[in-house]
Amino acid sequence: MYKAIISITLRPSILDPEGKTVHHGLKNLGFTQVDDVRMGKHAEIRIDTTDEEEARRVATEACEQLLANPVTENFEIELEEVASEAA
Template identity: 50%
Template sequence: MQTKYLAKIFVTLRPSVLDPAGVAVQSGLQQLGYDNVDQVRIGKYIELTITSTEEKKARQDLDRICDQMLANPVIENYRFELIEVETQTGVF
């Protein structure tokens, strides 16, 4: 049985890494009068679908995908949510 999952992936800079884009957005917000914004960090949001025979395998595959392609593990952290969207059973 194959199950299709929707993965929602969030990639952010590690706290120790400077974020010039975030600093620029924060400065712009302050210029617009939003003095109550203390810190802005910019990241990436990615959605993909993945098909697997079990959720554990899908999570392992996603972990490798994020580590090898979607994030730079030296300077970025990532996390993902996995949502089952469709289960396909074999026809006999």
């Protein structure tokens, strides 16, 4: 069993209104050292396979087909081998 830890972020050239809003909020709270904020999505997917390459393929296809917008977003995948949960 593998766990794919996926971070999906907007491409750098794309305006990030959510990031701007969080940045503004942090400034109001006195976080003057915060220079920029970019927000994105985090996903953790448990994949039922013992083959790391297959886990990477499944996670990549899941991003390409559903989780990430190929036009505006980038995604990064980290894989961890995890114990199968008791049935």
